[in-house]
Amino acid sequence: MDNLWEILTVATVIALAGLALLVGLVRGRGRSGSKTIERPTTPPAQPERTPEGQPPDGEGDGGYAGGTGVGTDVLEPPETVEPEVLEPTPTLDRPASARGRLQRLRARLARSNSAIGSALLGLLSRGGLEEEDWEDVEDTLLQADLGVEASQELVEALRTRVKVDGTTDPDTVRGWLREDLLRLVDPTMDRRIAASRVEDRPAVVLVVGVNGTGKTTTVGKLARVLVAEDKDVVLGAADTFRAAAADQLQTWGERVGVPTVRSDREGADPASVAFDAVSAAQEMEADVVLVDTAGRLHNKVGLMDELGKVKRVIEKKSPIDEVLLVLDATTGQNGMRQAEVFGEAVAVTGIVLTKLDGTAKGGIVVNVQRKLGVPVKLVGLGEGPDDLAPFDPQAFVEAIVD
Numbered sequence: 596m597d598n599l600w601e602i603l604t605v606a607t608v609i610a611l612a613g614l615a616l617l618v619g620l621v622r623g624r625g626r627s628g629s630k631t632i633e634r635p636t637t638p639p640a641q642p643e644r645t646p647e648g649q650p651p652d653g654e655g656d657g658g659y660a661g662g663t664g665v666g667t668d669v670l671e672p673p674e675t676v677e678p679e680v681l682e683p684t685p686t687l688d689r690p691a692s693a694r695g696r697l698q699r700l701r702a703r704l705a706r707s708n709s710a711i712g713s714a715l716l717g718l719l720s721r722g723g724l725e726e727e728d729w730e731d732v733e734d735t736l737l738q739a740d741l742g743v744e745a746s747q748e749l750v751e752a753l754r755t756r757v758k759v760d761g762t763t764d765p766d767t768v769r770g771w772l773r774e775d776l777l778r779l780v781d782p783t784m785d786r787r788i789a790a791s792r793v794e795d796r797p798a799v800v801l802v803v804g805v806n807g808t809g810k811t812t813t814v815g816k817l818a819r820v821l822v823a824e825d826k827d828v829v830l831g832a833a834d835t836f837r838a839a840a841a842d843q844l845q846t847w848g849e850r851v852g853v854p855t856v857r858s859d860r861e862g863a864d865p866a867s868v869a870f871d872a873v874s875a876a877q878e879m880e881a882d883v884v885l886v887d888t889a890g891r892l893h894n895k896v897g898l899m900d901e902l903g904k905v906k907r908v909i910e911k912k913s914p915i916d917e918v919l920l921v922l923d924a925t926t927g928q929n930g931m932r933q934a935e936v937f938g939e940a941v942a943v944t945g946i947v948l949t950k951l952d953g954t955a956k957g958g959i960v961v962n963v964q965r966k967l968g969v970p971v972k973l974v975g976l977g978e979g980p981d982d983l984a985p986f987d988p989q990a991f992v993e994a995i996v997d
């Protein structure tokens with residue numbers, strides 16, 4: 596019996612010692628081995644977003660499954676909850692309505708061009724005009740870039756009126772000047788931009804001109820004019836010569852919610868970007884696609900080839916409805932030569948005269964229309980986003996004369 600008790604006591608001690616050893620082993624392994632991954636009972640909080648809607652750096656994974664970085668346990672995804680809508684509502688610019696823009700910007704036109712008006716009025720109101728006075732009148736018109744032919748015509752018309760009427764009353768003289776200038780600017784020309792869908796396809800507007808004239812800026816500003824008229828616009832960045840030009844255009848578009856078709860590769864084929872832009876506009880059922888082109892003039896043949904190709908490739912997809920030539924009004928005769936070169940490469944249908952706010956050479960409107968036989972359709976009157984106005988002959992002449 597004693598032996599039995601001894602055996603039981605020894606067996607119990609051995610069993611307890613073994614148990615203690617086992618517990619020790621398990622706890623020791625737990626400290627030095629893999630972590631225990633606990634499944635969260637609630638879904639992780641959404642990371643905070645920056646105002647642009649991006650998660651802050653390094654928090655893009657939401658800090659859940661990848662957050663522990665260790666362990667091989669298969670995690671079940673957290674219960675799905677409807678995510679909070681964190682998308683920022685893009686705030687778009689509301690471009691100024693196109694109507695009456697020239698009236699709004701008239702002061703800028705007048706500031707730089709009223710010199711023509713006041714010089715002429717000063718001369719004409721003096722009375723008793725001699726031959727040399729008429730030469731002064733003609734010089735003033737030439738300095739305003741009206742061109743030789745139009746200047747002579749205007750002098751002739753005024754001379755006849757002065758001879759017949761004989762008055763030197765400033766208001767009467769101003770009235771003559773207004774009438775004669777208006778006739779030269781030609782209010783009968785059709786200055787509408789072909790920017791509405793044609794037979795179930797978007798209108799295609801190609802914008803050409805020498806770099807630096809304000810071409811890309813003009814495409815951006817024109818997009819705003821059209822958006823203000825509730826048109827769906829697509830931009831094509833076919834000025835692939837300078838990569839920044841595409842960025843510039845895209846920024847203009849984004850401000851008014853207009854998409855830009857572009858290539859990220861500098862020197863990509865402009866014709867192919869133009870083609871893609873027209874295709875995209877057709878797919879999107881847009882009203883109009885505006886295609887910006889490169890305008891390096893260092894080599895006339897190269898330019899003609901490139902523009903010719905852009906035109907041909909677009910025409911595989913759609914007719915071109917408008918070719919706008921952008922000219923810098925401050926460049927005078929140089930601008931006129933550029934106009935002729937472009938006119939040979941593509942059939943220009945309208946002119947955009949930029950930087951008219953910074954020049955007393957508003958007469959170029961008349962000159963360029965006569966040389967190219969196409970109307971000035973838009974004028975640039977500043978660097979602001981809405982400083983592009985449909986050209987209105989009446990308001991233009993009044994700004995110079997009144």
Ligand SMILES: Nc1nc2c(ncn2[C@@H]2O[C@H](COP(=O)(O)OP(=O)(O)OP(=O)(O)O)[C@@H](O)[C@H]2O)c(=O)[nH]1
Nearest residue numbers: 805806807808809810811812949950975976977978
């Ligand atoms: N004062 C004034 N500046 C203008 C006008 N239009 C454009 N500009 C400025 O002219 C400069 C050239 O404009 P861009 O649009 O970059 O010229 P670009 O012809 O596209 O030239 P690239 O971008 O080199 O192809 C910019 O600083 C414009 O802000 C305007 O009507 N008045």
